[in-house]
Structure formats: structure tokens, C-alpha cells
Amino acid sequence: MNVYIYDKTFDGLLTAVFDAYFRKTFPDFLLSEGDALPLFYDELHTVVTDEEKAARVWRGLQKKVSSSALGCLTQCWLSELPDIGIVIFRYIRKAIDAPRSIETNFGDPDVLLLAQIWKKVDGERMHLMQFVRFQKAADGTFFAAFEPQYNALPLTVQHFKDRFADQKWIIYDMKRRYGFYYDLQEVTTISFDDDSREAHLITGMLDESLMDENEKIFQKLWKTYFKAICIKERMNPRKHRKDMPVRYWKYLTEKQK
Structure with a gap:
């Protein structure tokens, strides 16, 4: 052996x-x-x-x-x-x-x-592309976080680069503590630790003081829309959890109270 x-x-x-x-x-x-x-x-x-x-x-x-x-x-x-x-x-x-x-x-x-x-x-790659929710920061950068079961983040980078080519963004894997930052020119790997000035991002959600002035309004509108289209008689929690894995809910705008 x-x-x-x-x-x-x-x-x-x-x-x-x-x-x-x-x-x-x-x-x-x-x-x-x-x-x-x-x-x-x-x-x-x-x-x-x-x-x-x-x-x-x-x-x-x-x-x-x-x-x-x-x-x-x-x-x-x-x-x-x-x-x-x-x-x-x-x-x-x-x-x-x-x-x-x-x-x-x-x-x-x-x-x-x-x-x-x-x-x-x-x-998991498909789920990341479907369920990532970006939050707009005051400096115009869009931030999104998630905790995927598998290390599928690298498989989505090209998609986000093509889809949001005119926007600066950060997508961050909270479970593995790394992510990617796009500055309109290239994508670089980043990592935040507890002592860094970006430590607040480790929570996965932007602090309201860092949000773009319209971000809170758009989040409220999205939550309202999400509730409005929900038909109580047709609710199917089991199918909902299957189509939208619970591990993503923590970072979904429509699931925040």
C-alpha cells in the first residue's frame, strides 16, 4: 500500500x-x-x-x-x-x-x-449566477456575498465580467474568505480579514452608512414587489426551498426583514 x-x-x-x-x-x-x-x-x-x-x-x-x-x-x-x-x-x-x-x-x-x-x-455555479444580490455602495461599487456549498465562484467570474462590464463590483465567498474585484479593467483576487479596513464586509451586508443614497429605496421596493407577487394560495415551501436553496437566503435582499 x-x-x-x-x-x-x-x-x-x-x-x-x-x-x-x-x-x-x-x-x-x-x-x-x-x-x-x-x-x-x-x-x-x-x-x-x-x-x-x-x-x-x-x-x-x-x-x-x-x-x-x-x-x-x-x-x-x-x-x-x-x-x-x-x-x-x-x-x-x-x-x-x-x-x-x-x-x-x-x-x-x-x-x-x-x-x-x-x-x-x-x-452551484448556476445558483450563484441566479441568486447573487448586489448592493450599491456610496462610491458606486456593487458588492455581493454568498456561502456556496462548493468552491464555484471562479466559474462565475467571466459571466459577471461580461454581464456587468460597465460597473465596478466585488463578489465574495464568505465561507472561504476570498472574492474577486472588477475595476472596469481587470479582475483581481481579494481577501478581507478581521483587521482590515474592509472588515465590515465580512458580515456579507453593507452597513447603511456605506450604501448609495438610493440603495435603501431600491431594496425596499424589491421587498415590496417580492411580497406583492406572492399568492398565498399557491405557496409551496418545499418547492421554494428546492428552487432557492436556504443557504442563499441569508444574503438575499427579499429575505431580509
């Missing part, structure tokens, strides 16, 4: 693939530093992330599977599921060793599992 230790990055995972073929020993467990080791194992190898090795593996994969399959791998990685590293590792190994593409071989448990994970992460 072989154990590989890596840094939990995608480049680190690809480097682990390179090392496995170079060493001709393949891991049964792919762990990060500090994870509990199995009680018994034959070999322990620490992977040192190398961008060139990772790039070589990626170029090799490009010859074995389609671009959509490669996109599936990176999107599944964003699920951050506990065993996603070893599942993707096994998929890559099978893709490299197979004489033809494995991406539609859903009889393979790893191919099927990754397809299911991709669907979940993509669903």
Missing part, C-alpha cells in the same frame, strides 16, 4: 501523477500534510509541486481526452470533496493508459462519479 503526500493544489495533484509514472509506483492514498496516515503502508512519498511536471502531464492529457473532459476535471476539483484528489488521480491514470478516450465510459465508477460531481458543482 503506497501513500503520497501532496499540497492539496491541482498542480500538486498533476505532479503526483508525474512522480507516479516516473517511480512506477502508484498511490492507494493521496493525502495532505497532517492527515492521518493508514495504520499499515509500504511506501510514503512526499510530492514536491513542480509546475513544469504538472504542465507535462496536462499536455499529455490533452492528447487523450477532449477539452470538455479537461474542464470537467478542473470543475470537479473545485468541489473540495475529501477524496476528490485520489478520484481525479485514478481518472487521469486510466485516461493515460487507455487506448481510447474513457470520458464516456460511465461503466467505470470513477468516470461516473466525476460526472455526478461535475453536475453538482455546475448546479
